[in-house]
Amino acid sequence: MAGSSFVDYVKIFCRSGNGGAGSRHFRREKFEPKGGPDGGDGGRGGHVILRGNQNYWTLIHLKYQRHVIAGHGGSGSRSRSSGASGEDKTIEVPLGTVAKDAETGEVLFEITTHGEERIVAQGGRGGLGNVNFKSSTHQAPRYAQPGEPSVEVPVVLELKVLADVGLVGFPNAGKSTLLAAVSAAKPEIADYPFTTLIPNLGIVEYRDYKSFVMADIPGIIEGAHEGKGIGLRFLRHIERNSILLFMVPSDSEDIRKEYQILISELQQFNPELLDKKRLLAISKTDFLDDELQGELEKDLPDVPYVFISSVTGYGIAQLKDMIWKELETSMLER
Known part of the structure:
Protein backbone atom coordinates (compact mmCIF):
# COMPACT_ATOMS: atom_id res chain seq x y z
CA MET A 1 0.00 0.00 0.00
CA ALA A 2 1.70 3.18 -1.13
CA GLY A 3 2.01 5.97 1.34
CA SER A 4 0.21 8.42 -0.97
CA SER A 5 -2.80 6.11 -1.17
CA PHE A 6 -3.24 5.70 2.59
CA VAL A 7 -5.71 8.29 3.82
CA ASP A 8 -7.12 7.90 7.33
CA TYR A 9 -8.65 11.35 7.89
CA VAL A 10 -11.10 13.32 5.75
CA LYS A 11 -13.58 16.13 6.36
CA ILE A 12 -16.74 16.18 4.28
CA PHE A 13 -19.85 18.35 4.14
CA CYS A 14 -23.09 16.35 4.14
CA ARG A 15 -26.50 17.73 3.27
CA SER A 16 -29.71 15.74 3.26
CA GLY A 17 -32.65 16.46 0.99
CA ASN A 18 -35.67 18.68 1.70
CA GLY A 19 -38.97 16.94 2.29
CA GLY A 20 -41.54 17.44 -0.44
CA ALA A 21 -44.56 19.68 0.15
CA GLY A 22 -48.00 18.17 0.65
CA SER A 23 -50.66 18.90 -2.00
CA ARG A 24 -53.74 21.11 -1.50
CA HIS A 25 -55.59 19.62 -4.46
CA PHE A 26 -59.39 19.13 -4.63
CA ARG A 27 -60.97 16.46 -6.78
CA ARG A 28 -62.90 17.90 -9.71
CA GLU A 29 -64.67 15.50 -12.06
CA LYS A 30 -67.41 15.85 -14.64
CA PHE A 31 -70.25 14.67 -12.46
CA GLU A 32 -68.61 15.47 -9.15
CA PRO A 33 -67.47 19.11 -9.17
CA LYS A 34 -67.00 19.16 -5.40
CA GLY A 35 -65.31 15.85 -4.75
CA GLY A 36 -63.40 17.06 -1.74
CA PRO A 37 -59.70 17.17 -0.89
CA ASP A 38 -57.42 14.54 -2.42
CA GLY A 39 -53.97 16.09 -2.08
CA GLY A 40 -51.22 13.54 -1.44
CA ASP A 41 -48.24 13.72 0.90
CA GLY A 42 -44.82 14.95 -0.04
CA GLY A 43 -41.92 12.50 -0.28
CA ARG A 44 -39.16 12.45 2.31
CA GLY A 45 -35.81 13.99 1.54
CA GLY A 46 -32.85 11.74 0.83
CA HIS A 47 -30.55 10.61 3.64
CA VAL A 48 -26.76 10.71 3.66
CA ILE A 49 -25.72 7.24 4.82
CA LEU A 50 -22.40 5.70 5.81
CA ARG A 51 -22.04 1.99 5.01
CA GLY A 52 -19.25 -0.31 6.15
CA ASN A 53 -17.40 -2.11 3.36
CA GLN A 54 -14.73 -4.69 4.18
CA ASN A 55 -13.18 -4.26 0.72
CA TYR A 56 -12.01 -0.73 1.54
CA TRP A 57 -8.81 -0.19 3.51
CA THR A 58 -8.45 3.60 3.42
CA LEU A 59 -10.51 6.77 2.89
CA ILE A 60 -8.64 7.67 -0.31
CA HIS A 61 -11.84 7.56 -2.38
CA LEU A 62 -13.26 10.41 -0.28
CA LYS A 63 -10.17 12.61 -0.36
CA TYR A 64 -11.55 14.84 -3.13
CA GLN A 65 -15.27 14.23 -2.53
CA ARG A 66 -15.76 17.05 -0.07
CA HIS A 67 -19.52 17.59 -0.60
CA VAL A 68 -22.17 14.87 -0.43
CA ILE A 69 -25.68 16.10 -1.18
CA ALA A 70 -28.81 13.91 -1.17
CA GLY A 71 -31.87 14.46 -3.37
CA HIS A 72 -35.00 16.41 -2.46
CA GLY A 73 -38.36 14.75 -1.92
CA GLY A 74 -41.07 15.24 -4.54
CA SER A 75 -44.29 17.17 -3.87
CA GLY A 76 -47.59 15.37 -3.38
CA SER A 77 -50.20 15.57 -6.12
CA ARG A 78 -53.82 14.81 -6.95
CA SER A 79 -55.62 11.54 -6.28
CA ARG A 80 -53.76 11.18 -3.00
CA SER A 81 -50.55 10.51 -4.88
CA SER A 82 -47.48 10.80 -2.68
CA GLY A 83 -44.34 12.48 -3.92
CA ALA A 84 -41.23 10.42 -4.65
CA SER A 85 -38.61 10.08 -1.93
CA GLY A 86 -35.38 11.93 -2.52
CA GLU A 87 -32.34 9.93 -3.63
CA ASP A 88 -30.21 8.69 -0.74
CA LYS A 89 -26.46 9.17 -0.94
CA THR A 90 -24.48 6.25 0.46
CA ILE A 91 -20.81 6.65 1.36
CA GLU A 92 -18.81 3.41 1.50
CA VAL A 93 -16.21 3.45 4.27
CA PRO A 94 -13.71 0.88 5.61
CA LEU A 95 -14.41 -0.95 8.83
CA GLY A 96 -13.09 0.96 11.82
CA THR A 97 -14.29 4.37 10.58
CA VAL A 98 -15.37 6.85 13.26
CA ALA A 99 -17.72 9.72 12.32
CA LYS A 100 -17.39 12.94 14.34
CA ASP A 101 -19.15 16.29 14.27
CA ALA A 102 -16.55 18.57 12.69
CA GLU A 103 -17.62 21.56 14.79
CA THR A 104 -17.93 20.02 18.25
CA GLY A 105 -15.69 16.95 17.94
CA GLU A 106 -18.51 14.78 19.30
CA VAL A 107 -18.35 11.15 18.19
CA LEU A 108 -21.53 10.39 16.25
CA PHE A 109 -21.00 6.68 15.67
CA GLU A 110 -18.53 4.02 14.57
CA ILE A 111 -18.73 1.59 11.66
CA THR A 112 -17.27 -1.79 12.62
CA THR A 113 -19.10 -4.47 10.59
CA HIS A 114 -19.54 -5.14 6.88
CA GLY A 115 -22.85 -3.81 5.55
CA GLU A 116 -23.57 -1.74 8.68
CA GLU A 117 -25.42 1.45 7.75
CA ARG A 118 -25.76 4.63 9.81
CA ILE A 119 -27.51 7.85 8.81
CA VAL A 120 -25.23 10.85 9.17
CA ALA A 121 -27.72 13.42 7.80
CA GLN A 122 -31.45 12.69 8.12
CA GLY A 123 -33.64 13.63 5.17
CA GLY A 124 -36.49 16.07 5.79
CA ARG A 125 -39.91 14.54 6.35
CA GLY A 126 -42.49 15.08 3.62
CA GLY A 127 -45.44 17.37 4.36
CA LEU A 128 -48.97 15.99 4.74
CA GLY A 129 -51.48 16.67 1.96
CA ASN A 130 -54.82 18.34 2.66
CA VAL A 131 -56.64 14.99 2.60
CA ASN A 132 -55.14 14.29 6.04
CA PHE A 133 -56.87 17.31 7.56
CA LYS A 134 -60.40 16.48 6.42
CA SER A 135 -62.90 15.94 9.22
CA SER A 136 -66.65 15.92 9.79
CA THR A 137 -66.52 19.55 10.82
CA HIS A 138 -63.90 20.66 8.30
CA GLN A 139 -64.61 18.95 4.99
CA ALA A 140 -62.68 21.28 2.68
CA PRO A 141 -59.26 22.04 4.20
CA ARG A 142 -57.35 24.35 1.88
CA TYR A 143 -53.95 23.90 3.45
CA ALA A 144 -51.20 21.29 3.50
CA GLN A 145 -47.88 20.98 5.27
CA PRO A 146 -44.62 22.09 3.73
CA GLY A 147 -41.81 19.56 3.78
CA GLU A 148 -39.18 19.67 6.51
CA PRO A 149 -35.91 21.35 5.51
CA SER A 150 -32.68 19.54 4.85
CA VAL A 151 -29.97 18.99 7.46
CA GLU A 152 -26.39 20.19 6.96
CA VAL A 153 -23.68 18.32 8.86
CA PRO A 154 -19.92 18.85 8.52
CA VAL A 155 -18.41 15.48 9.38
CA VAL A 156 -14.89 14.28 10.11
CA LEU A 157 -14.20 10.66 9.24
CA GLU A 158 -11.28 8.99 11.01
CA LEU A 159 -10.09 5.51 10.23
CA LYS A 160 -8.82 3.36 13.08
CA VAL A 161 -7.21 0.20 11.74
CA LEU A 162 -8.93 -3.00 12.86
CA ALA A 163 -6.31 -5.57 13.85
CA ASP A 164 -5.89 -8.26 16.49
Whole structure:
Protein backbone atom coordinates (compact mmCIF):
# COMPACT_ATOMS: atom_id res chain seq x y z
CA MET A 1 0.00 0.00 0.00
CA ALA A 2 1.70 3.18 -1.13
CA GLY A 3 2.01 5.97 1.34
CA SER A 4 0.21 8.42 -0.97
CA SER A 5 -2.80 6.11 -1.17
CA PHE A 6 -3.24 5.70 2.59
CA VAL A 7 -5.71 8.29 3.82
CA ASP A 8 -7.12 7.90 7.33
CA TYR A 9 -8.65 11.35 7.89
CA VAL A 10 -11.10 13.32 5.75
CA LYS A 11 -13.58 16.13 6.36
CA ILE A 12 -16.74 16.18 4.28
CA PHE A 13 -19.85 18.35 4.14
CA CYS A 14 -23.09 16.35 4.14
CA ARG A 15 -26.50 17.73 3.27
CA SER A 16 -29.71 15.74 3.26
CA GLY A 17 -32.65 16.46 0.99
CA ASN A 18 -35.67 18.68 1.70
CA GLY A 19 -38.97 16.94 2.29
CA GLY A 20 -41.54 17.44 -0.44
CA ALA A 21 -44.56 19.68 0.15
CA GLY A 22 -48.00 18.17 0.65
CA SER A 23 -50.66 18.90 -2.00
CA ARG A 24 -53.74 21.11 -1.50
CA HIS A 25 -55.59 19.62 -4.46
CA PHE A 26 -59.39 19.13 -4.63
CA ARG A 27 -60.97 16.46 -6.78
CA ARG A 28 -62.90 17.90 -9.71
CA GLU A 29 -64.67 15.50 -12.06
CA LYS A 30 -67.41 15.85 -14.64
CA PHE A 31 -70.25 14.67 -12.46
CA GLU A 32 -68.61 15.47 -9.15
CA PRO A 33 -67.47 19.11 -9.17
CA LYS A 34 -67.00 19.16 -5.40
CA GLY A 35 -65.31 15.85 -4.75
CA GLY A 36 -63.40 17.06 -1.74
CA PRO A 37 -59.70 17.17 -0.89
CA ASP A 38 -57.42 14.54 -2.42
CA GLY A 39 -53.97 16.09 -2.08
CA GLY A 40 -51.22 13.54 -1.44
CA ASP A 41 -48.24 13.72 0.90
CA GLY A 42 -44.82 14.95 -0.04
CA GLY A 43 -41.92 12.50 -0.28
CA ARG A 44 -39.16 12.45 2.31
CA GLY A 45 -35.81 13.99 1.54
CA GLY A 46 -32.85 11.74 0.83
CA HIS A 47 -30.55 10.61 3.64
CA VAL A 48 -26.76 10.71 3.66
CA ILE A 49 -25.72 7.24 4.82
CA LEU A 50 -22.40 5.70 5.81
CA ARG A 51 -22.04 1.99 5.01
CA GLY A 52 -19.25 -0.31 6.15
CA ASN A 53 -17.40 -2.11 3.36
CA GLN A 54 -14.73 -4.69 4.18
CA ASN A 55 -13.18 -4.26 0.72
CA TYR A 56 -12.01 -0.73 1.54
CA TRP A 57 -8.81 -0.19 3.51
CA THR A 58 -8.45 3.60 3.42
CA LEU A 59 -10.51 6.77 2.89
CA ILE A 60 -8.64 7.67 -0.31
CA HIS A 61 -11.84 7.56 -2.38
CA LEU A 62 -13.26 10.41 -0.28
CA LYS A 63 -10.17 12.61 -0.36
CA TYR A 64 -11.55 14.84 -3.13
CA GLN A 65 -15.27 14.23 -2.53
CA ARG A 66 -15.76 17.05 -0.07
CA HIS A 67 -19.52 17.59 -0.60
CA VAL A 68 -22.17 14.87 -0.43
CA ILE A 69 -25.68 16.10 -1.18
CA ALA A 70 -28.81 13.91 -1.17
CA GLY A 71 -31.87 14.46 -3.37
CA HIS A 72 -35.00 16.41 -2.46
CA GLY A 73 -38.36 14.75 -1.92
CA GLY A 74 -41.07 15.24 -4.54
CA SER A 75 -44.29 17.17 -3.87
CA GLY A 76 -47.59 15.37 -3.38
CA SER A 77 -50.20 15.57 -6.12
CA ARG A 78 -53.82 14.81 -6.95
CA SER A 79 -55.62 11.54 -6.28
CA ARG A 80 -53.76 11.18 -3.00
CA SER A 81 -50.55 10.51 -4.88
CA SER A 82 -47.48 10.80 -2.68
CA GLY A 83 -44.34 12.48 -3.92
CA ALA A 84 -41.23 10.42 -4.65
CA SER A 85 -38.61 10.08 -1.93
CA GLY A 86 -35.38 11.93 -2.52
CA GLU A 87 -32.34 9.93 -3.63
CA ASP A 88 -30.21 8.69 -0.74
CA LYS A 89 -26.46 9.17 -0.94
CA THR A 90 -24.48 6.25 0.46
CA ILE A 91 -20.81 6.65 1.36
CA GLU A 92 -18.81 3.41 1.50
CA VAL A 93 -16.21 3.45 4.27
CA PRO A 94 -13.71 0.88 5.61
CA LEU A 95 -14.41 -0.95 8.83
CA GLY A 96 -13.09 0.96 11.82
CA THR A 97 -14.29 4.37 10.58
CA VAL A 98 -15.37 6.85 13.26
CA ALA A 99 -17.72 9.72 12.32
CA LYS A 100 -17.39 12.94 14.34
CA ASP A 101 -19.15 16.29 14.27
CA ALA A 102 -16.55 18.57 12.69
CA GLU A 103 -17.62 21.56 14.79
CA THR A 104 -17.93 20.02 18.25
CA GLY A 105 -15.69 16.95 17.94
CA GLU A 106 -18.51 14.78 19.30
CA VAL A 107 -18.35 11.15 18.19
CA LEU A 108 -21.53 10.39 16.25
CA PHE A 109 -21.00 6.68 15.67
CA GLU A 110 -18.53 4.02 14.57
CA ILE A 111 -18.73 1.59 11.66
CA THR A 112 -17.27 -1.79 12.62
CA THR A 113 -19.10 -4.47 10.59
CA HIS A 114 -19.54 -5.14 6.88
CA GLY A 115 -22.85 -3.81 5.55
CA GLU A 116 -23.57 -1.74 8.68
CA GLU A 117 -25.42 1.45 7.75
CA ARG A 118 -25.76 4.63 9.81
CA ILE A 119 -27.51 7.85 8.81
CA VAL A 120 -25.23 10.85 9.17
CA ALA A 121 -27.72 13.42 7.80
CA GLN A 122 -31.45 12.69 8.12
CA GLY A 123 -33.64 13.63 5.17
CA GLY A 124 -36.49 16.07 5.79
CA ARG A 125 -39.91 14.54 6.35
CA GLY A 126 -42.49 15.08 3.62
CA GLY A 127 -45.44 17.37 4.36
CA LEU A 128 -48.97 15.99 4.74
CA GLY A 129 -51.48 16.67 1.96
CA ASN A 130 -54.82 18.34 2.66
CA VAL A 131 -56.64 14.99 2.60
CA ASN A 132 -55.14 14.29 6.04
CA PHE A 133 -56.87 17.31 7.56
CA LYS A 134 -60.40 16.48 6.42
CA SER A 135 -62.90 15.94 9.22
CA SER A 136 -66.65 15.92 9.79
CA THR A 137 -66.52 19.55 10.82
CA HIS A 138 -63.90 20.66 8.30
CA GLN A 139 -64.61 18.95 4.99
CA ALA A 140 -62.68 21.28 2.68
CA PRO A 141 -59.26 22.04 4.20
CA ARG A 142 -57.35 24.35 1.88
CA TYR A 143 -53.95 23.90 3.45
CA ALA A 144 -51.20 21.29 3.50
CA GLN A 145 -47.88 20.98 5.27
CA PRO A 146 -44.62 22.09 3.73
CA GLY A 147 -41.81 19.56 3.78
CA GLU A 148 -39.18 19.67 6.51
CA PRO A 149 -35.91 21.35 5.51
CA SER A 150 -32.68 19.54 4.85
CA VAL A 151 -29.97 18.99 7.46
CA GLU A 152 -26.39 20.19 6.96
CA VAL A 153 -23.68 18.32 8.86
CA PRO A 154 -19.92 18.85 8.52
CA VAL A 155 -18.41 15.48 9.38
CA VAL A 156 -14.89 14.28 10.11
CA LEU A 157 -14.20 10.66 9.24
CA GLU A 158 -11.28 8.99 11.01
CA LEU A 159 -10.09 5.51 10.23
CA LYS A 160 -8.82 3.36 13.08
CA VAL A 161 -7.21 0.20 11.74
CA LEU A 162 -8.93 -3.00 12.86
CA ALA A 163 -6.31 -5.57 13.85
CA ASP A 164 -5.89 -8.26 16.49
CA VAL A 165 -2.30 -7.33 17.31
CA GLY A 166 -0.67 -3.91 17.13
CA LEU A 167 3.11 -3.58 17.07
CA VAL A 168 4.34 -0.79 19.33
CA GLY A 169 7.93 0.38 19.49
CA PHE A 170 10.52 3.00 18.69
CA PRO A 171 11.71 3.46 15.11
CA ASN A 172 14.02 0.63 13.97
CA ALA A 173 12.75 -1.76 16.65
CA GLY A 174 12.21 -4.43 13.98
CA LYS A 175 8.41 -4.13 13.66
CA SER A 176 8.33 -4.09 9.86
CA THR A 177 10.84 -6.93 9.66
CA LEU A 178 8.68 -9.06 11.95
CA LEU A 179 5.52 -8.32 9.94
CA ALA A 180 7.28 -9.25 6.71
CA ALA A 181 8.60 -12.47 8.29
CA VAL A 182 5.25 -13.75 9.58
CA SER A 183 2.88 -12.55 6.84
CA ALA A 184 2.70 -11.71 3.15
CA ALA A 185 2.84 -7.96 3.86
CA LYS A 186 5.69 -6.07 2.20
CA PRO A 187 6.41 -3.01 4.35
CA GLU A 188 9.40 -0.83 3.54
CA ILE A 189 12.44 -1.93 5.54
CA ALA A 190 15.66 0.07 5.87
CA ASP A 191 18.34 0.90 8.43
CA TYR A 192 17.14 4.45 9.09
CA PRO A 193 14.30 5.74 11.31
CA PHE A 194 10.72 6.28 10.15
CA THR A 195 10.80 3.95 7.15
CA THR A 196 7.21 3.07 8.13
CA LEU A 197 5.09 6.11 7.35
CA ILE A 198 1.71 4.39 7.28
CA PRO A 199 0.16 1.47 9.18
CA ASN A 200 0.71 -1.86 7.44
CA LEU A 201 -1.55 -4.86 7.92
CA GLY A 202 -0.63 -8.51 7.53
CA ILE A 203 -2.52 -11.76 8.06
CA VAL A 204 -0.44 -14.14 10.17
CA GLU A 205 -1.15 -17.82 9.60
CA TYR A 206 -1.30 -20.04 12.66
CA ARG A 207 -1.65 -23.78 12.98
CA ASP A 208 -4.89 -25.64 12.14
CA TYR A 209 -5.85 -23.02 9.52
CA LYS A 210 -6.20 -20.31 12.14
CA SER A 211 -4.98 -16.77 11.55
CA PHE A 212 -4.91 -13.29 13.04
CA VAL A 213 -4.30 -9.77 11.77
CA MET A 214 -1.16 -7.89 12.79
CA ALA A 215 -0.67 -4.13 12.32
CA ASP A 216 2.69 -2.40 12.06
CA ILE A 217 2.20 1.13 13.45
CA PRO A 218 4.75 3.86 12.57
CA GLY A 219 7.41 4.22 15.25
CA ILE A 220 6.72 6.18 18.42
CA ILE A 221 9.29 8.50 19.97
CA GLU A 222 9.30 10.15 23.38
CA GLY A 223 6.95 13.12 23.22
CA ALA A 224 4.75 11.64 20.49
CA HIS A 225 1.60 12.61 22.42
CA GLU A 226 2.78 16.24 22.13
CA GLY A 227 3.13 15.98 18.38
CA LYS A 228 6.78 14.98 18.12
CA GLY A 229 7.73 12.63 15.30
CA ILE A 230 4.84 11.04 13.39
CA GLY A 231 3.53 8.77 16.13
CA LEU A 232 0.72 11.09 17.26
CA ARG A 233 -1.09 10.84 13.94
CA PHE A 234 -1.15 7.05 14.11
CA LEU A 235 -1.57 6.39 17.83
CA ARG A 236 -5.34 6.23 17.30
CA HIS A 237 -4.91 3.06 15.24
CA ILE A 238 -3.68 1.29 18.37
CA GLU A 239 -7.05 1.92 20.02
CA ARG A 240 -8.59 -0.80 17.85
CA ASN A 241 -6.06 -3.55 18.56
CA SER A 242 -6.97 -6.36 20.95
CA ILE A 243 -3.35 -6.96 21.96
CA LEU A 244 -0.39 -4.59 22.05
CA LEU A 245 2.91 -6.27 21.23
CA PHE A 246 5.71 -4.02 22.45
CA MET A 247 8.99 -4.48 20.60
CA VAL A 248 12.36 -3.48 22.05
CA PRO A 249 15.66 -4.53 20.42
CA SER A 250 18.10 -6.57 22.48
CA ASP A 251 20.86 -4.02 21.88
CA SER A 252 18.86 -1.28 23.65
CA GLU A 253 20.71 0.46 26.47
CA ASP A 254 17.82 -0.14 28.87
CA ILE A 255 14.93 -2.40 27.77
CA ARG A 256 12.82 -1.65 30.83
CA LYS A 257 13.25 2.12 30.36
CA GLU A 258 12.26 1.99 26.68
CA TYR A 259 9.20 -0.06 27.56
CA GLN A 260 8.18 2.44 30.25
CA ILE A 261 8.58 5.37 27.82
CA LEU A 262 6.25 3.62 25.34
CA ILE A 263 3.75 2.94 28.11
CA SER A 264 3.90 6.59 29.18
CA GLU A 265 3.23 7.85 25.66
CA LEU A 266 0.20 5.60 25.28
CA GLN A 267 -1.13 6.60 28.70
CA GLN A 268 -0.87 10.31 27.96
CA PHE A 269 -2.56 9.84 24.59
CA ASN A 270 -5.39 7.65 25.90
CA PRO A 271 -5.29 6.04 29.38
CA GLU A 272 -7.72 3.32 28.23
CA LEU A 273 -4.96 1.85 26.05
CA LEU A 274 -3.33 0.48 29.18
CA ASP A 275 -6.36 -1.77 29.73
CA LYS A 276 -5.38 -3.82 26.69
CA LYS A 277 -3.39 -7.06 26.85
CA ARG A 278 0.34 -6.38 26.65
CA LEU A 279 3.12 -8.62 25.40
CA LEU A 280 6.83 -7.93 24.95
CA ALA A 281 9.10 -9.15 22.17
CA ILE A 282 12.86 -8.65 22.54
CA SER A 283 13.94 -8.38 18.90
CA LYS A 284 17.25 -8.65 17.04
CA THR A 285 18.62 -11.55 19.09
CA ASP A 286 20.65 -13.02 16.20
CA PHE A 287 23.94 -12.80 18.10
CA LEU A 288 22.60 -13.18 21.61
CA ASP A 289 23.88 -16.23 23.50
CA ASP A 290 22.17 -17.91 26.45
CA GLU A 291 24.33 -16.12 29.02
CA LEU A 292 23.50 -12.63 27.70
CA GLN A 293 19.84 -13.58 27.40
CA GLY A 294 19.82 -14.67 31.02
CA GLU A 295 21.32 -11.35 32.09
CA LEU A 296 18.67 -9.40 30.16
CA GLU A 297 15.85 -11.47 31.68
CA LYS A 298 16.79 -10.27 35.17
CA ASP A 299 15.63 -6.72 34.50
CA LEU A 300 12.67 -7.16 32.14
CA PRO A 301 9.28 -5.56 32.94
CA ASP A 302 6.58 -7.72 34.49
CA VAL A 303 4.81 -8.70 31.26
CA PRO A 304 4.80 -11.93 29.16
CA TYR A 305 7.86 -11.81 26.92
CA VAL A 306 9.76 -13.74 24.27
CA PHE A 307 13.14 -13.34 22.59
CA ILE A 308 12.89 -13.35 18.79
CA SER A 309 14.90 -12.94 15.62
CA SER A 310 12.86 -12.17 12.52
CA VAL A 311 15.91 -12.91 10.34
CA THR A 312 16.68 -16.41 11.63
CA GLY A 313 13.15 -17.28 12.80
CA TYR A 314 14.27 -17.81 16.37
CA GLY A 315 11.37 -17.53 18.81
CA ILE A 316 8.77 -16.79 16.10
CA ALA A 317 6.76 -19.97 16.75
CA GLN A 318 6.81 -19.24 20.49
CA LEU A 319 5.65 -15.68 19.79
CA LYS A 320 2.70 -16.90 17.71
CA ASP A 321 1.73 -19.33 20.47
CA MET A 322 1.84 -16.56 23.05
CA ILE A 323 -0.26 -14.23 20.89
CA TRP A 324 -2.86 -16.88 20.07
CA LYS A 325 -3.19 -17.84 23.73
CA GLU A 326 -3.93 -14.21 24.64
CA LEU A 327 -6.39 -13.85 21.75
CA GLU A 328 -8.30 -16.92 22.90
CA THR A 329 -8.40 -15.54 26.44
CA SER A 330 -9.69 -12.21 25.16
CA MET A 331 -12.45 -13.90 23.17
CA LEU A 332 -13.57 -15.89 26.21
CA GLU A 333 -13.71 -12.73 28.33
CA ARG A 334 -16.04 -10.93 25.91
